[in-house]
Amino acid sequence: MTMTTADFSQAAAAKAVPSMRRSFAxxxxxxxxxxxxxxxxxxxxxxxxxxxxxYMLISQGGARLSFDLFTQLPPAGFMPxxxxxxxxxxxxxxxxxxxLISIPIGIxxxxxxxxxxxxxxxxxxxxxxxxxxxGFPSILVGVFVFGALVQAMGTFSALAxxxxxxxxxxxxxxxxxxxxxxxxPQRMKDAAVGIGCTTTQTVWKVVLPTALPGIMTGIMLGIAxxxxxxxxxxxxxxxxxxxxxxxxxxxxxxxxxxxxFSGMPFPNQIQLAWSASLVLVLxxxxxxxxxxxxxxxxx
Amino acid sequence: MAQLKPTSLSEKSISQNPSGAEYxxxxxxxxxxxxxxxxxxxLLVAVLIVIGxxxxxxxxxxxxxxxxxxxxxxxxxxxxxxxxxxxxxxxxILALIIxxxxxxxxxxxxTQDFLPPALAxxxxxxxxxxxxxxxxxYGLWGIFVVIPAIRxxxxxxxxxxxxxxxxxxxxxxxxxxxxxxxxxxxVLPTVAAxxxxxxxxxxxxxxxxxxxxxxxxxxxxxxxxxxTAANGIFASLVLGFGRALGETMALAMIIGNANQISLSLxxxxxxxxxxxxxxxxxxxQIEREALMFAALxxxxxxxxxxxxxxxxxxxASKQQTS
Numbered sequence: 001m002t003m004t005t006a007d008f009s010q011a012a013a014a015k016a017v018p019s020m021r022r023s024f025a026x027x028x029x030x031x032x033x034x035x036x037x038x039x040x041x042x043x044x045x046x047x048x049x050x051x052x053x054x055y056m057l058i059s060q061g062g063a064r065l066s067f068d069l070f071t072q073l074p075p076a077g078f079m080p081x082x083x084x085x086x087x088x089x090x091x092x093x094x095x096x097x098x099x100l101i102s103i104p105i106g107i108x109x110x111x112x113x114x115x116x117x118x119x120x121x122x123x124x125x126x127x128x129x130x131x132x133x134x135g136f137p138s139i140l141v142g143v144f145v146f147g148a149l150v151q152a153m154g155t156f157s158a159l160a161x162x163x164x165x166x167x168x169x170x171x172x173x174x175x176x177x178x179x180x181x182x183x184x185p186q187r188m189k190d191a192a193v194g195i196g197c198t199t200t201q202t203v204w205k206v207v208l209p210t211a212l213p214g215i216m217t218g219i220m221l222g223i224a225x226x227x228x229x230x231x232x233x234x235x236x237x238x239x240x241x242x243x244x245x246x247x248x249x250x251x252x253x254x255x256x257x258x259x260x261f262s263g264m265p266f267p268n269q270i271q272l273a274w275s276a277s278l279v280l281v282l283x284x285x286x287x288x289x290x291x292x293x294x295x296x297x298x299x
Numbered sequence: 300m301a302q303l304k305p306t307s308l309s310e311k312s313i314s315q316n317p318s319g320a321e322y323x324x325x326x327x328x329x330x331x332x333x334x335x336x337x338x339x340x341x342l343l344v345a346v347l348i349v350i351g352x353x354x355x356x357x358x359x360x361x362x363x364x365x366x367x368x369x370x371x372x373x374x375x376x377x378x379x380x381x382x383x384x385x386x387x388x389x390x391x392i393l394a395l396i397i398x399x400x401x402x403x404x405x406x407x408x409x410t411q412d413f414l415p416p417a418l419a420x421x422x423x424x425x426x427x428x429x430x431x432x433x434x435x436x437y438g439l440w441g442i443f444v445v446i447p448a449i450r451x452x453x454x455x456x457x458x459x460x461x462x463x464x465x466x467x468x469x470x471x472x473x474x475x476x477x478x479x480x481x482x483x484x485x486v487l488p489t490v491a492a493x494x495x496x497x498x499x500x501x502x503x504x505x506x507x508x509x510x511x512x513x514x515x516x517x518x519x520x521x522x523x524x525x526x527t528a529a530n531g532i533f534a535s536l537v538l539g540f541g542r543a544l545g546e547t548m549a550l551a552m553i554i555g556n557a558n559q560i561s562l563s564l565x566x567x568x569x570x571x572x573x574x575x576x577x578x579x580x581x582x583x584q585i586e587r588e589a590l591m592f593a594a595l596x597x598x599x600x601x602x603x604x605x606x607x608x609x610x611x612x613x614x615a616s617k618q619q620t621s
Contacts, residue, residue: 043409045401136601284432
């Protein structure tokens with residue numbers, strides 16, 4: 001059989017085409033391989049700090065964990081023992097105040113941005129301000145509340161601390177609520193409007209129940225970051241070595257206790273600082289995990 | 300025209316016009332929601348005004364020399380924050396270089412199909428958890444883990460490479476180097492999260508097209524994906540920089556709080572935020588006024604950086620989705 005021209009050109013083409021097999025001897029393949037290796041290394045190196053922090057928290061903080069920590073007051077200078085019961089209460093109370101203020105305002109704002117007038121000039125501005133506030137240094141929030149509230153009241157207080165935490169939480173709650181509300185399918189809202197619901201009824205009976213998991217995610221994230229917050233409290237709640245008796249007196253918090261004790265030359269205080277860190281991280285993690293649980297249920 | 304009769308079995312239709320009371324509630328609720336939105340804007344304006352007003356006495360007293368002098372002597376009523384401005388920018392830039400390198404590499408690692416989805420989720424969670432650790436805990440960790448860990452390395456560098464300005468002073472513990480490391484770890488989640496978003500916005504067909512041209516995986520990433528995501532990556536760096544500038548407590552605990560300007564990584568330094576945190580609780584009236592001026596300076600720097608980052612980011616996501 002003689003070769004047709006088609007067969008001939010095919011054979012020529014097969015000879016002209018380079019091998020499709022990947023060879024590591026070729027520089028570009030080798031480079032690709034090395035780069036892959038290095039991103040693996042980078043990712044593993046970047047994971048080291050987290051595990052180091054967790055290891056220290058468990059080994060150093062866990063060593064001292066006992067019931068006394070939760071029921072006793074911080075010890076003075078050379079004193080042994082003691083705990084940080086007042087700081088746990090202070091942190092919880094101030095985060096509570098912060099939540100009471102920021103959650104309603106944040107969700108209402110989110111409703112405005114997501115459901116009432118998503119495309120208005122005002123909404124654009126609010127959204128922009130929210131994003132700018134997200135990256136706002138928390139210490140400046142503390143300075144602001146100091147100037148606006150602490151000086152007027154004449155005292156550092158749990159109330160001022162709560163307000164400062166609320167300002168820190170607000171952008172998170174606001175922006176995640178908006179996101180969650182926007183995810184509600186338009187046809188559900190249309191159906192509600194179609195049977196004669198006002199915007200308010202649509203929001204309360206259709207939008208909010210549907211968006212609730214997403215909104216809860218934002219709230220939990222806000223609470224988690226507020227609980228770990230320290231810089232604004234330094235300017236608003238300061239610290240106290242005693243139990244919380246009123247909302248208008250200096251108030252202890254876990255984070256400020258850690259800050260104060262970390263610089264002390266006494267091993268007892270250092271140990272307490274580690275234990276307080278463990279408790280604080282556990283509180284933060286609980287809310288973080290809650291936010292993930294809510295997030296997974298998102299439609 | 301004859302009125303339309305409802306055709307359903309029941310005589311009364313389920314749809315009806317809202318009653319007067321419902322209209323009133325509706326109006327009230329909309330007003331409330333609008334007020335909350337406006338409140339956010341008012342809040343930001345109030346923050347700017349209050350901090351500005353607090354700083355006024357110090358501005359009129361010290362003037363511009365406050366920004367150009369590096370003396371902080373409450374006893375002599377002399378205040379200047381040049382050293383803190385330097386420390387803030389220097390620590391943030393160094394931290395950003397480290398966090399930018401790691402953050403972008405990790406976002407490539409997590410978005411470019413290197414890992415099965417479950418494993419990618421594990422790494423993603425690890426990076427997100429870094430953001431959940433409170434600043435003071437990083438500070439404590441910095442004092443008791445980072446400083447001892449880098450001490451031998453720092454001593455070696457100072458001994459053998461001490462002629463380089465970066466290593467020109469001996470390592471005394473708290474200082475720029477541990478601060479930069481901790482700061483980089485704290486900024487990393489921000490950079491990684493925003494760059495990951497930028498990579499995820501790129502349609503898959505872009506990569507397929509690159510592969511179709513016969514690129515290796517890394518040629519596709521470096522020559523096609525990274526340039527396409529460049530604006531988003533840039534936004535992540537700017538916003539990460541904003542984070543680093545305002546970071547307070549961890550730095551106040553490990554940077555050494557020394558009022559000096561030095562290129563050396565091993566000498567103690569100070570930043571605006573940690574000056575505020577470490578000095579404020581025990582400061583007298585005049586020193587507090589001066590601190591308010593420092594706060595205003597910090598506000599000014601971070602505000603510009605954050606606004607720039609937010610604008611770049613919305614620009615980038617608009618450009619990529621269109």
